[in-house]
Amino acid sequence: MTTAIQHRPAERMDEFLLAAAGTTPDRPAVIEYTGDRSPRAVSYRELAALAERYAADLAELGLDIGDRVVVESDTSASAIAMLIACGRRGLPFVPISPETPATRVLAIVAECAPALCLRASEQERVAVPSRIGVGRFGPEGLDVERRPAPRTRQRQQLTTCDTAYIIFTSGTTGRPKGVVMSHRAVVAFYLAMAAEGIVGPTDRVASTSPLQFDFSLLDIGLALGSGAAVVPVPRALLRWPRRFVRVLGDTGATQVNGVPSIWRQALRHTPEALRALDHLRGILFCGEEFPHQELRRLTELLPGARFVNCYGSTESMACSFADVPKPLPTDPGPLSIGRGHKGAELLIVDESGQPIGETGVVGALHLRSPALFTGYWADEAATDAALVPDPHDRRAGQKVLRTGDLAYRDATGDLHFCGRTDAQVQIRGNRVELGEVERKLMDFGGVETAAVIGQQLDGETGLVAFVVPATGVELDERGLRSFCTRTLPGYMVPERVQVVSDLPVTTNGKVSREALMERTG
Numbered sequence: 001m002t003t004a005i006q007h008r009p010a011e012r013m014d015e016f017l018l019a020a021a022g023t024t025p026d027r028p029a030v031i032e033y034t035g036d037r038s039p040r041a042v043s044y045r046e047l048a049a050l051a052e053r054y055a056a057d058l059a060e061l062g063l064d065i066g067d068r069v070v071v072e073s074d075t076s077a078s079a080i081a082m083l084i085a086c087g088r089r090g091l092p093f094v095p096i097s098p099e100t101p102a103t104r105v106l107a108i109v110a111e112c113a114p115a116l117c118l119r120a121s122e123q124e125r126v127a128v129p130s131r132i133g134v135g136r137f138g139p140e141g142l143d144v145e146r147r148p149a150p151r152t153r154q155r156q157q158l159t160t161c162d163t164a165y166i167i168f169t170s171g172t173t174g175r176p177k178g179v180v181m182s183h184r185a186v187v188a189f190y191l192a193m194a195a196e197g198i199v200g201p202t203d204r205v206a207s208t209s210p211l212q213f214d215f216s217l218l219d220i221g222l223a224l225g226s227g228a229a230v231v232p233v234p235r236a237l238l239r240w241p242r243r244f245v246r247v248l249g250d251t252g253a254t255q256v257n258g259v260p261s262i263w264r265q266a267l268r269h270t271p272e273a274l275r276a277l278d279h280l281r282g283i284l285f286c287g288e289e290f291p292h293q294e295l296r297r298l299t300e301l302l303p304g305a306r307f308v309n310c311y312g313s314t315e316s317m318a319c320s321f322a323d324v325p326k327p328l329p330t331d332p333g334p335l336s337i338g339r340g341h342k343g344a345e346l347l348i349v350d351e352s353g354q355p356i357g358e359t360g361v362v363g364a365l366h367l368r369s370p371a372l373f374t375g376y377w378a379d380e381a382a383t384d385a386a387l388v389p390d391p392h393d394r395r396a397g398q399k400v401l402r403t404g405d406l407a408y409r410d411a412t413g414d415l416h417f418c419g420r421t422d423a424q425v426q427i428r429g430n431r432v433e434l435g436e437v438e439r440k441l442m443d444f445g446g447v448e449t450a451a452v453i454g455q456q457l458d459g460e461t462g463l464v465a466f467v468v469p470a471t472g473v474e475l476d477e478r479g480l481r482s483f484c485t486r487t488l489p490g491y492m493v494p495e496r497v498q499v500v501s502d503l504p505v506t507t508n509g510k511v512s513r514e515a516l517m518e519r520t521g
């Protein structure tokens, strides 16, 4: 009698990412764009074989479950295979972008004390302490140049509570803050995301975020979890709009994921090439609000595409998906961020910590979810500040994530993001949400996007606005200020309005208010 093969559902990140290798091994898992415009497909079978090979090489090194592996790489078939191999061996994967300054690499290494530092390319490696093993990996395999110091193995059994990856974000104190994600949390999120039906097995998901930004890990899970293909967009091409659009066309990308700023230059310089992307049927964005004028133009250029506003923080990878209404209403206000993915619950809490049930009332957004992070690496105080007692009932001991965001619920039950609790400034005793002033400025005709910071001006905090004009538009600072005077309370009117050609972004592509502060400091 033949026994049916029991396909137990994936419990670990590596199992989830390779599930399609068992069903459609010859379909493309990763489509890499090589410089000569001829995309190279790596099948699920090939990806699984490379991961298997890396896992065997890692097993040789006598590492213990929980020993960290720093991986300096952009997203690629090899990097994904290494992510899978680390998962299989119970080794937390710590991604760092290749362009990361040596000082930051060393700060992350000092923070997480990895057993091994791997890099994907020929580039020079940052010299790390000798107890740490070093090596290089690629399609040919893993080349260990220095073995890690011998260690006694404490652990016997890998569990789903063990760490799948650690994402280091720039902590406010300058010390890198490590967001620790377990296999259980990642798989819980991946399964919820799969239920949104964003992509299917024939899709090609272009990924535009650096591997050190968990948006790339969302892209990998979205594609591979659906038996689709990941299309890593070479970072060097992202800044050239025509080359960026050409990569999307040449690879037949059907879905493009990225922060809003990736579209700015293409919208400005090559809108017609965007319109010609007739394979493109989905765009997913996250990380910050999509400036309305730019979003409207993108939806008009790609009328057949589904636009998904994906909200969340690295402490749960993401937590909600909301379709952008089409056509975008003339005055859309803060976009909906939906109501939490399946199996998660978004709560709004007032300043006394009580849950808010009414619609239209702004409060602090909290997340109850099986996909919450384990904690911040070696920082219990920060963990306790983020994972707080359940506002509905502290007695059960359940923790919820205090997101640091503000939101309100509308009459349909959807939530709307309206800024960060730490992006508020006091102006002459009045609390101002910087995003609110930014949104107002973006309503002024001809403004493409805007950013507002609080700055010390003559001993008082004043608002300084930076406004980017739409292509070919001459903006008049005086006119902008008088528009604000007519439409905002006095204390919310920026002291200064600067028309600029562009806004500085972080390595993850988000508008950097810190860089603006330095510019005016």
Ligand SMILES: Nc1ncnc2c1ncn2[C@@H]1O[C@H](COS(=O)(=O)NC(=O)C[C@H](N)c2ccccc2)[C@@H](O)[C@H]1O
Binding pocket: 169, 214, 215, 218, 285, 286, 287, 288, 289, 290, 309, 310, 311, 312, 313, 314, 315, 317, 318, 319, 337, 403, 404, 405, 417, 419, 420
């Ligand atoms: N759709 C949004 N509208 C508006 N503000 C937002 C939005 N998504 C985040 N944010 C903001 O970004 C913060 C999180 O920043 S973060 O921890 O660096 N993580 C991210 O930005 C990416 C996040 N892990 C992620 C990855 C992949 C998909 C979705 C979300 C949130 O708390 C929000 O303030």
